[in-house]
Amino acid sequence: MNAAPDPRLARFDGLIGHGVAAIDTPALVIDLDAMERNLHRMADFCTARGLRLRPHAKMHKCAELAKLQMAHGAVGVCVQKIDEALALAAQGVEDIYVSNEAVDPAKLARLAQAVRANANGGTRFAIAVDSALGVQRLGEALAHAGVNHPQAIDVFVEIDVGHGRCGVTPGEPALALARAVAAQRTLRFIGLQAYHGSAQHQRPVAERRDTIARAAQAVAHTRALIEAAGIAVPLVTGAGTGTFVHEAASGLWGELQAGSYLFMDADYAANTPDEGAPAFEHALFVKAQVMSRGDAHAVIDAGHKSHAIDSGLPRVWWPHGLSYANGGDEHGVLRGDHLPALGDTVWLVPGHCDPTVNLHDAMVGVRGGLVSGRVERVLRVDARGAIG
């Protein structure tokens, strides 16, 4: 394991100030103007309603963007993995919530070490639990790391509000877990995690609204039960880019975790928009180029090692009128009436931004649009591959 120069980043060396044409392909390109409009729209939405925004950094995995979001009002960020939290904390992100469970002592030991290292200033951490074993092992990991101060880490109890993945059953089981958290001196019970993943891409507004209404019932019932037992529930956190309007309207959620709003992928754009919701623009693109031409098709140098296809194939953003067919790991096959020529640039909108970003070591930030803009920044994907 050595440290030779990294060709994955070297291809972007010296790029700042150059035009878009100089960006090597395939590359993830951020339209910074569009991204900043998305940033402000979401910040304004939360400010107007007195809601905390804690965007999900599992989407961009980039400390620079996490800090940008926090500079515009976000209270911190979420991640899904302890190693994501460590990677962002190492780059100075100061408030990180692992909105997911861990029961593995080795993983919890890594988190506990980070809590200890940041005890006097530095990053504040939080994590979710959905089992007594998880609470017990978290407490043990902190003790083993020598973390003794009270409320050293914030803990949310995750309840399953209908997605059927993680989370304890709402009601009594959640109360039991809240008690277990509150009983540990080094843990601070901070509230409920309530996220409905499969609601995010229900296309009709009414379906998303109804799903979140049912989730809200589970939240309200559970919160009342815990508070009746004498344990305060300061915060309910959750929501994604597909549903946050409904969580916000419920009056129950105090913190929104939407992340994809910043880049806006093709899958979210396919939802019927909510009335009165901020309009988000596509801000993340794959720049590709034609590297082979047939009579009736063009082959570009971007396949599913350049963009994730779990939520559908990418859309061809430019040139217009082209369809994209999966050409495997390294290729995409374009068809249409006006095919681009060998060497021409093609822009794609990824189907799903989160796993797409995770394929890349850097994102190229462009100011002034994709046609005549210039490269302003190269943003490192700090937590790319941090799956542990």
Next chain:
Amino acid sequence: MNAAPDPRLARFDGLIGHGVAAIDTPALVIDLDAMERNLHRMADFCTARGLRLRPHAKMHKCAELAKLQMAHGAVGVCVQKIDEALALAAQGVEDIYVSNEAVDPAKLARLAQAVRANANGGTRFAIAVDSALGVQRLGEALAHAGVNHPQAIDVFVEIDVGHGRCGVTPGEPALALARAVAAQRTLRFIGLQAYHGSAQHQRPVAERRDTIARAAQAVAHTRALIEAAGIAVPLVTGAGTGTFVHEAASGLWGELQAGSYLFMDADYAANTPDEGAPAFEHALFVKAQVMSRGDAHAVIDAGHKSHAIDSGLPRVWWPHGLSYANGGDEHGVLRGDHLPALGDTVWLVPGHCDPTVNLHDAMVGVRGGLVSGRVERVLRVDARGAIG
């Protein structure tokens, strides 16, 4: 862009010599015994038939494995991207063929610089072409890099043998390209690239055999045409793990590019096996663990940021009798009669090894099996993310 300690690799520090239980999850784990049996079976197959083996390193992206294959008879490796070639060459892989096209002057300049840097020993490079523009720009890039010696790089003309992706039309168009290559002093026309991608996963043997028989007709016709024009065609290269038996039987292909045989994924295992073909075993696994339990499901910490799903979801290898449902980027949802408990280890066989490996920075090599084995090596995925 700094160089803080990398948590993506730190979680594997000090692992060598420890039992399988010590491997952090999710992780890619190689059963080294199974992998070596695959290695020898393929080497024996080629040796017995006098065929060259040039395995596709786009699959493992790992210099250590490329060298292992070459130590067991492989003449070199293939890759799909110039930056993959550079990443492997930087780690001492000495014979690398980019079995794909590039027309971008910046990319070709990177390759030309590497050709120059390796002119007196070091790595020998080859590349495919399927356009006159590609030939012209390759020659210009070499000249611009100061590469003047004859036959500095080997060049294959790729013909489209039915896949409908890259490759020039067989026959006259291929001859024209061969002439263009042969006319450039710094290029050596070395033969034809003929790979049928979509044939690899035709399930019935007869379909694969018939598809490769049609491909062979195109190869034979084109080779005869080029030789009739006075240009030698020393080699036809191609074939994958799904079809190599048929290319080998044709007598036309002199070099096989199969790569997945080394790890054997669920997608290839779903093919009806060819009679007399070597039997390959699953050697690549995702080690995961249960991090949440419901009454009727278990959630593991491996989602599609841990394994690619382009060729189907992973199979649950152990425990037996469980189904895997997609739980998103970071989760998998298991169902079945005997669900594992919180914290239990679960082993998956990925649907498609190539893009799965590309998600990981390292692979953990285990000797002695997945139950009682020990970690022998941690292999770096040198060309992970090298998509340029």
